[in-house]
Amino acid sequence: xxxxVCQSKEATVFLTQIxxxxxxxxxxxEACSKEKGVxxxxxxxxxxxxxxxxxxxxxxxxxxxxxxxxxxxxxADFKKTGRLGCSACYAVFTDGLSGMLKxxxxxxxxxxxxxxxxxxxxxxxxxxxxxxxxxHQAVVAEEYERAADxxxxxxxxxxxx
Amino acid sequence: xxxxRIIASTGEWLxxxxxHRNIVVSSRVRLARNLHEKPFPGxxxxxxxxxxxxLVKDAVENLPEMADSYSENLEALSPLExxxxxxxHLISREHAxxxxxxxxxxxxxxxxxxxxxxxxxxxxxxxxxxxxxxxVFGMINRVDSELENLLEYAFDPTLGYLTACPTNVGTGMxxxxxxxxxxxxxxxxxxxIVNSVNKIGLAVRGLHGEGTEAIGNLFQVSNQTTLGExxxxxxxxxxxxxxxxxxxxxxxxxxxxxxxxITLHDQIGRAxxxxxHAYSMSSKEALNLLSIIKLGVDLGVFPEPCRFPVDELxxxxxxxxxxxxxxxxxxxxxxxxxxxxxIIRAKLSSVKEPDIAHLQAQxxxxxxxxxxx
Numbered sequence: 001x002x003x004x005v006c007q008s009k010e011a012t013v014f015l016t017q018i019x020x021x022x023x024x025x026x027x028x029x030e031a032c033s034k035e036k037g038v039x040x041x042x043x044x045x046x047x048x049x050x051x052x053x054x055x056x057x058x059x060x061x062x063x064x065x066x067x068x069x070x071x072x073x074x075x076a077d078f079k080k081t082g083r084l085g086c087s088a089c090y091a092v093f094t095d096g097l098s099g100m101l102k103x104x105x106x107x108x109x110x111x112x113x114x115x116x117x118x119x120x121x122x123x124x125x126x127x128x129x130x131x132x133x134x135x136h137q138a139v140v141a142e143e144y145e146r147a148a149d150x151x152x153x154x155x156x157x158x159x160x161x
Numbered sequence: 162x163x164x165x166r167i168i169a170s171t172g173e174w175l176x177x178x179x180x181h182r183n184i185v186v187s188s189r190v191r192l193a194r195n196l197h198e199k200p201f202p203g204x205x206x207x208x209x210x211x212x213x214x215x216l217v218k219d220a221v222e223n224l225p226e227m228a229d230s231y232s233e234n235l236e237a238l239s240p241l242e243x244x245x246x247x248x249x250h251l252i253s254r255e256h257a258x259x260x261x262x263x264x265x266x267x268x269x270x271x272x273x274x275x276x277x278x279x280x281x282x283x284x285x286x287x288x289x290x291x292x293x294x295x296x297v298f299g300m301i302n303r304v305d306s307e308l309e310n311l312l313e314y315a316f317d318p319t320l321g322y323l324t325a326c327p328t329n330v331g332t333g334m335x336x337x338x339x340x341x342x343x344x345x346x347x348x349x350x351x352x353x354i355v356n357s358v359n360k361i362g363l364a365v366r367g368l369h370g371e372g373t374e375a376i377g378n379l380f381q382v383s384n385q386t387t388l389g390e391x392x393x394x395x396x397x398x399x400x401x402x403x404x405x406x407x408x409x410x411x412x413x414x415x416x417x418x419x420x421x422x423i424t425l426h427d428q429i430g431r432a433x434x435x436x437x438h439a440y441s442m443s444s445k446e447a448l449n450l451l452s453i454i455k456l457g458v459d460l461g462v463f464p465e466p467c468r469f470p471v472d473e474l475x476x477x478x479x480x481x482x483x484x485x486x487x488x489x490x491x492x493x494x495x496x497x498x499x500x501x502x503x504i505i506r507a508k509l510s511s512v513k514e515p516d517i518a519h520l521q522a523q524x525x526x527x528x529x530x531x532x533x534x
Contacts, residue, residue, distance in 0.1 A: 071200040083280070085204040087195055087315030087323040090330075101320075101327060106362065107389020110321025112332040113302070115309040118316060 003029035068092045172271035179291015186339040191286040193333035195315040201325035202278040210262030220311040232266040244481030331388030343378040343456045344413030377448030429457045437509040442502040447478045462515045
């Protein structure tokens with residue numbers, strides 16, 4: 001079996017770690033295991049090591065020649081660095097990334113802080129959607145007075161840039 | 162503000178006070194932020210990095226929190242000055258390796274620092290002493306909320322804040338506490354604790370973060386994941402775990418004092434003896450021995466006023482701080498070791514011999530004996 005890090009020497013160190021019920025495995029050769037500090041339990045987290053490796057392989061499995069239109073980053077670059085090129089890359093490489101993020105994190109959806117301006121826009125979007133729904137119902141029910149009122153409300157919101 | 166002023170004062174996180182100060186050296190929260198559709202620093206060309214730096218630096222310098230700030234481009238700092246900032250945990254080792262196109266801005270109490278163009282466009286952190294992660298998060302969160310009005314952040318409604326490395330995506334937050342755990346190390350329980358903390362998705366690392374050795378019995382506990390939980394949930398989880406570790410450390414210390422009192426007295430006495438009589442000392446040896454003296458202060462073997470000078474030595478004996486104090490540009494390792502030993506000797510000359518009788522009096526307490534059975 002080959003070493004997962006250098007891909008050349010024979011692997012002699014086999015590691016398995018269970019983090020929150022998820023099993024992670026890695027095979028290393030003597031030299032790489034030393035270099036990664038496997039012997040030192042205080043300075044070593046298998047997850048950190050796997051992030052660099054697994055991430056790139058995951059991306060590779062998905063379609064072959066993706067390239068970010070904004071910054072020109074390719075999946076080969078990702079494989080090399082384990083980092084992305086710009087914020088737009090997340091949308092470009094979304095297929096490969098989503099599986100990887102699932103293994104890496106507690107969840108797949110952000111539930112924490114959001115920029116206030118964005119939160120407002122988000123809240124407004126929801127309000128608009130609700131008004132449109134109500135308007136549709138009002139029209140179907142032929143309640144034209146209510147519909148006109150709703151239409152005005154929507155216009156007022158949309159008038160604000 | 163001049164660099165010399167940074168050097169002159171030790172920074173609030175070392176000299177201040179906070180809950181569980183004896184065991185929790187410092188609490189730190191770092192947020193990673195990037196600008197919308199601008200290439201991340203690792204991928205950006207020099208001109209793009211400079212553009213981002215100017216934009217971000219301008220915004221950060223004008224924050225009310227940064228009214229009296231120190232702000233510098235990294236290429237303007239000497240390797241020694243960068244290392245001083247690393248030893249104070251004000252910039253990361255990765256950031257110290259950067260040059261043109263990167264910068265750092267920090268406030269005068271050295272509790273807030275913003276790294277510009279590290280791995281992400283912005284890495285901002287707040288640091289304070291003792292266990293107060295919630296307070297520290299509040300500090301950096303305010304800075305972040307002010308900056309989001311001035312800069313267009315890369316944010317996705319599903320993935321949260323977008324970062325160069327997928328390991329930071331979501332909250333972009335890394336909260337960590339530096340713990341001093343000599344009791345768990347001396348009683349051989351540390352590996353067990355490290356492993357169980359790792360199992361619940363938190364990371365334990367050495368003095369200077371990822372991939373560094375645990376010297377001086379100092380360990381950093383931090384969250385490993387950033388997506389799927391709110392900032393408050395992550396910090397709550399971390400707080401609960403740290404409190405558990407604190408309890409284990411306190412138990413380990415009590416047990417050592419009761420059952421292995423001779424070993425403990427011996428270690429404290431030897432550490433004191435070597436530190437006050439050595440003429441050459443490596444930074445690693447110094448930290449390991451100072452850790453034992455710090456434990457001695459916690460146990461009342463050394464009087465409480467010794468705490469600050471001992472804590473200060475943890476920073477002052479680091480390689481760059483030594484050289485900065487000596488004001489010579491280049492020193493050999495041997496010269497540093499002998500200077501280090503001299504500084505320690507001078508400082509410890511005001512610290513009286515360990516009062517082992519104080520420890521013995523504690524361990525002979527009959528209530529403790531009964532508890533021991």
